[in-house]
Amino acid sequence: MKKFNNKLAIVTGGNSGIGYATAKELIEEGAKVIITGRRKEAVEKAAEELGAIPFVADQANLDDIEVLKKEVESQYGKVDILFINAGITGGLIPIENMSVENFDSVMNINFRGAYFTLSKFIPLLNDGASVVVLSSIVASTYKPNSSVYQASKAALNSIAKTAAAELAPRKIRVNMVSPGPTKTEVMTKAGLDEATLNGLNDYLIDLIPLKKMGTAEDVAKLVTYLSDNTISSFITGTEIIVDGGMVL
Template sequence: MSRFNNKLAIVTGGNSGIGYATAKELIAEGAKVIITGRRKEAIEKAAEELKAISFVADQGNLENIEALRNEIQSQYGKIDILFINAGITGILGSIENMDSKNFDNVMNINFRGAYFTLSNLIPLLNDGASVVFLSSNVATTYKPNSSVYQASKAALNSIAKTAAAELAPRKIRVNMVSPGPTKTEIMTKAGLDTETLNGINEWLINEIPLKKMGSAEDVAKAVVYLSDNNIASFMTGTEILIDGGMIL
């Protein structure tokens, strides 16, 4: 028997990258998985490939989050695994030159949206459920030109730990996975051209002790590990770094 048989999992931002890879792993282990995303065509295509259930929702839109909650409550019941994954890097730039619209957009999706996704779905979590936030190793680094993204992930870690304390009486575990440089589409979505991306990737690989980029599957396996009550039942408020030693 697969370890997540008869379990319901929610993966936000599940149409590509880490979200897609995690949904795939959860389904392979027997879970029924609902994936969300902003783009209808992309999320429906991913759901078809994965044999998942699609729901069009923008994590930065509170009405969408409430609609997701209502749909889960009326159609599917209680949640066993919640992976709050959706996020953006936004536009890189110095604090001096930061655009307020970019600040608001990053914080709205990465922090506010993640916060209220959890807030809205807590009543639907089974006792003993697992919640995992996708954070980043940048939450504890302070590199120039990445202040907003770094701050959004640091804030996310703070609420994850508070949630772990609040939900412990219900045996609900709340943890974080924090990847370093990972081969996904997120930097392309940030509007960087191929030449710039290649230059960034080369620089990053030189900064990583293991001299390679991570994969979406690396992160997905960590999420699945944390979601398994048989092997991670004593882990809550924990951050797993998956960065090839970059934080050293």
């Protein structure tokens, strides 16, 4: 008997990176997994590879979240695992030059969209369900040119802790996973070329005590652990850092 047999999981942004790796882990443990993403072709391709259920939805679009919620409710009923993973870094821009477009883009996906994904799905969560929010170590760092991304993750952590308190009477646990530098497509999507990306990777590895980058699988295993109500039933409102010791 696999640990997530007869469990329904939703992974936002599940077509690549940490979301994809987590969906894979959950499916291997027996869960039925719905993955969401903005790009129809990418979501359907990932779902086919994983054996997941695809759903095209933009976390920044509240109408999409509402449609997703209604479809899940009508087709599947209750949800056991909710992994709010979708997010972007946005541009690396100093505060004085910040555009409204970049600010809104990052906040609409990382914070507003994540907030209302949680809000809409709370009525569908089974008692004893697990919610995991993908945060980042940047939530407690203050590096130049990353103000909006850092603020979006700090806000998300605050909401997750409040949700943990609100949902505790139903034994629903809400936890945060905060990776450090991780090998995913997110920095490529931020517009960095290969040479710049390699230079950044070398720079980051030098800052990490374990002298290596994290992987999507490292994070996925932790999300899966927190989703298991038999081994993590006494963990809620907790932020777990996965960064190779970077913030020591």
